[in-house]
Amino acid sequence: MSGLTVRDLRVVFDGFVAVDGVDLEVPAGDVRFVIGPNGAGKTTLIDAITGLVRATGSVTFDDHALLGRKVHRIARLGVGRTFQTAAVFEELTVLQNLDIAAGWSRHPLSLLRARGQVPSSVAEALTTVGLSAVRDELAGTLAHGQKQWLEIGMLLVQDAKLLLLDEPVAGMSQSERDATGDLLGRLAADRTVLVIEHDMDFLRRFARTVTVMHAGKVLSEGTVAEVQADPRVQEVYLGHAPSASEVA
Numbered sequence: 690m691s692g693l694t695v696r697d698l699r700v701v702f703d704g705f706v707a708v709d710g711v712d713l714e715v716p717a718g719d720v721r722f723v724i725g726p727n728g729a730g731k732t733t734l735i736d737a738i739t740g741l742v743r744a745t746g747s748v749t750f751d752d753h754a755l756l757g758r759k760v761h762r763i764a765r766l767g768v769g770r771t772f773q774t775a776a777v778f779e780e781l782t783v784l785q786n787l788d789i790a791a792g793w794s795r796h797p798l799s800l801l802r803a804r805g806q807v808p809s810s811v812a813e814a815l816t817t818v819g820l821s822a823v824r825d826e827l828a829g830t831l832a833h834g835q836k837q838w839l840e841i842g843m844l845l846v847q848d849a850k851l852l853l854l855d856e857p858v859a860g861m862s863q864s865e866r867d868a869t870g871d872l873l874g875r876l877a878a879d880r881t882v883l884v885i886e887h888d889m890d891f892l893r894r895f896a897r898t899v900t901v902m903h904a905g906k907v908l909s910e911g912t913v914a915e916v917q918a919d920p921r922v923q924e925v926y927l928g929h930a931p932s933a934s935e936v937a
C-alpha cells in the first residue's frame with residue numbers, strides 16, 4: 690500500500706482557479722485532516738480526486754493514475770467518499786443498504802439472505818462502523834451519526850482503501866463525535882483516510898497529520914501542533930498575526 694499522491698493539481702471553473710497547484714502526499718495508514726477557511730478548495734480537491742470535476746496535474750492511489758478516469762472506475766480502484774449529507778436509502782434497512790452497496794442484491798449469493806445469512810464483508814462492515822445491533826432498522830429511523838456511519842459502511846463493503854470524508858462530524862452530538870473519532874482509527878488500520886473538517890476540537894483529538902488549504906493552495910502541513918504554531922495559519926484563521934495572549 691503506497692497511499693495517495695497528488696501533484697500540481699489544478700481545477701478551474703470558468704476562469705476561477707479553485708485548486709491552484711496542490712501537492713499532497715497521504716501515506717497508507719494516515720488519518721489526514723484537510724482544513725481551511727470557506728472556499729479554500731477542500732471539497733473541490735476531493736471532487737477532483739474522485740473524478741467529479743475535471744482537473745490537471747496528477748493523482749495516484751496505490752500506483753493507479755486516477756485523473757481522467759470516470760467516477761465509477763475510480764471507485765472500483767478503491768477510492769470512496771462521503772458527502773456532507775449522508776446518501777443512504779432511508780426506506781431500506783441498514784442491511785439492505787449495505788447489500789446494495791456491495792452489489793449482493795444482484796448477486797447469486799443473495800440467496801444467502803433468503804436463508805438469513807449475512808455475507809462476511811457486510812458483517813465485517815457492520816462491526817467496524819458499530820451498527821450490528823441496528824442492522825434490521827430502517828435507515829430513515831437512524832440517528833444522524835448512525836447514518837454517517839452507515840454511509841462509511843457502504844464504502845467498506847465496496848472495499849474502499851482510500852476514504853475521503855467530507856465533514857463527517859457536522860451536526861453530530863459529542864458522543865457521536867467521540868465514536869466517529871474512534872472509527873477513524875479503526876478505518877486507518879488498513880486504509881488511507883482523508884477528512885475535511887471544520888471542527889478544531891475534533892481535529893486536535895483525532896488528526897494524525899494536517900494539511901491547511903487557503904485560496905486553492907496548501908498553506909501549511911504537519912502535525913496538529915506544527916500547523917497550530919505556524920504564523921501563516923494563525924493569520925488566516927485569526928485575520929492577523931497572533932498576540933502573546935492568543936498564542937498562550
Ligand SMILES: Nc1ncnc2c1ncn2[C@@H]1O[C@H](COP(=O)(O)OP(=O)(O)OP(=O)(O)O)[C@@H](O)[C@H]1O
Binds near residue numbers: 725
Ligand atoms: N461548480 C463550481 N463552479 C464554480 N465555482 C465553484 C464550483 N465549485 C466550487 N466553486 C468555487 O470554488 C471555490 C472552492 O470551493 P470549495 O467548495 O472547494 O471550498 P471548501 O474549502 O470546500 O469550502 P467550504 O469549507 O465552504 O465547504 C469556492 O470559491 C467556490 O465558490
